[in-house]
Amino acid sequence: MTLSRLSIHHFRNIDASDLTFSPGFNFLVGPNGSGKTSVLEAIYYLGHGRSFRTHLISRLIQHQENAFILHARTQVCERSLPFGIQRNRDGTGEVKIGNDTGQKLVQLAQILPIQLITPEGFDLLIGGPKYRRAFIDWGVFHVEPQFYSVWSRVKRLTKQRNALMKTARSYNELRHWDAELAPLADQIDLWRKKYIENLTEIASSICDAFLPEYEIRFSYSRGWDKDTDYAQLLANNFLRDQQLGYTHSGPHKSDLRLRIGNTPVEDVLSRGQLKLMVCALRLAQGQQLSEEKGKQCIYLIDDFASELDCQRRAILATQLKITGAQVFVSAISADHIAEICDEKSKMFHVENGKITPV
Ligand SMILES: Nc1ncnc2c1ncn2[C@@H]1O[C@H](COP(=O)(O)OP(=O)(O)OP(=O)(O)O)[C@@H](O)[C@H]1O
Ligand SMILES: [Mg+2]
Known part of the structure; x- marks a missing residue:
């Protein structure tokens, strides 16, 4: 199971972004406060129906906006499934899976098993x-x-x-x-x-x-x-x-x-x-x-390098590669992830809430 596309609207400092991903490693590289963790948070939100940083929807909606919308497409073998979620400031919202609206968050969680590793x-x-x-x-x-x-x-x-x-x-x-x-x-x-x-x-x-x-x-x-x-x-x-x-x-x-x-x-x-x-x-x-x-989960690794020396980073990278799973990694510097990049990986530069494929 992989996430092939993700569109983000009015989520944290990300105004509008439409991304296509690699089924292997995806790197989000950028300075502090650029929006790297926010991208991981958006993916996590789709798989859990909540954030790992706050319980308040209002913190997730971009300042001055009324709602955030996340749309994604998963790829299971040859099959592709679109789904999405909208959350409004007044607490209302909608979950959509395929063509069905009114789905429950728990059904999203079943579609998208996610493992998160953060410095916290x-x-x-x-x-x-x-x-x-x-x-x-x-x-x-x-x-x-x-x-x-x-x-x-x-x-x-x-x-x-x-x-x-x-x-x-x-x-x-x-x-x-x-x-x-x-x-x-x-x-x-x-x-x-x-x-x-x-x-x-x-x-x-x-x-x-x-x-x-x-x-x-x-x-x-x-x-x-x-x-x-x-x-x-x-x-x-x-x-x-x-x-x-x-x-x-x-x-x-x-x-x-x-x-x-x-x-x-x-x-x-x-x-x-x-x-x-x-x-x-x-x-x-x-x-x-x-x-x-027979279900593959997606790994989100926030701030890959934190706490780990070069040798331990290499061990983590090797173990992640062995899984064959889709992995999203954030890092402040491209140097920290240089050794994990391969021809299948995709790199994104993140700056001021703009996410650009490199
Ligand atoms: N609701 C919001 N609306 C607009 N901007 C927000 C909102 N919530 C947080 N921000 C801003 O979003 C920016 C991105 O935060 P994020 O945690 O994603 O950065 P990061 O790239 O992971 O940084 P770091 O490398 O320090 O971990 C921050 O500057 C933060 O102030
Ligand atoms: Mg961060």
Whole structure:
């Protein structure tokens, strides 16, 4: 799956731009503040229905404009699919896939699996569990067709349960909700566990290429005691949960821990090594998706050179090339990416929101 075209209107500092891409590497080179990350953000928006920099639509719409519009065309083998999204300042908008308007963002996400690597991406390793849950769930979402609806239901039921708990006089008032919640939570746990088991093997071998001096251990925790049935746990913890005012344990608390020996990776690795670790994990997810679903994801690498020395940049470039995927790379200087360019690559110069093929 590749993005063959992208047109951007009124997005950040990009007024109007119509771009055709290489199915291999695409480089965005330009000075600070020129619009490189904004191009990556536009692509990311198409695949996630949100930005990685802000939750506010108004920040994304070009100053003095009322809406942004993104149109793209994907190429899967010989088939081409147009799709697009418009977002207005008043919060309304439209998603279009093929000739159908009124499509949902989640359908866009299914069409366009995207992996993003940014200089701020350390959150995956040093941030709270929510970042690692988002990481696991990206993968499960793309391999388990029912995941999105089941997980949405679990989140809704947990919210309703928390509200009800505030006034409940006994556990009996929650029993009915928990009878529905518990099997769905078990299902989420099963999917996540299976996904991590499959991913670990691929991730370990990619980590070996990036950080051969370390042996990384992966351990998934489901968010509640591994020997206790979830329905039973909810009943047992009722009084404690009521005091806390929320459901303490459950799939909303699961995590993926990464360790070297018994020490968390973030306490052992340097910043450059942490970046390589994040790259390894994201590449592993892409490879897993392509092995399991035959679907290739797109990689967005913002500020390619940050934190990495010349040798590590070469390792990252080699690993990206091995994927055979389409890659978008931003860099301040063409020197940083000179060694990755090949005859299939396409280079764009970015300046003041204007993107020009070189
Ligand atoms: N809503 C907006 N409307 C117009 N311009 C905006 C808007 N939001 C941000 N900008 C401007 O867009 C420019 C491009 O930002 P972007 O983050 O894409 O730059 P960049 O090329 O990635 O820079 P760097 O190399 O420093 O990371 C910035 O100068 C920023 O001030
Ligand atoms: Mg940038």
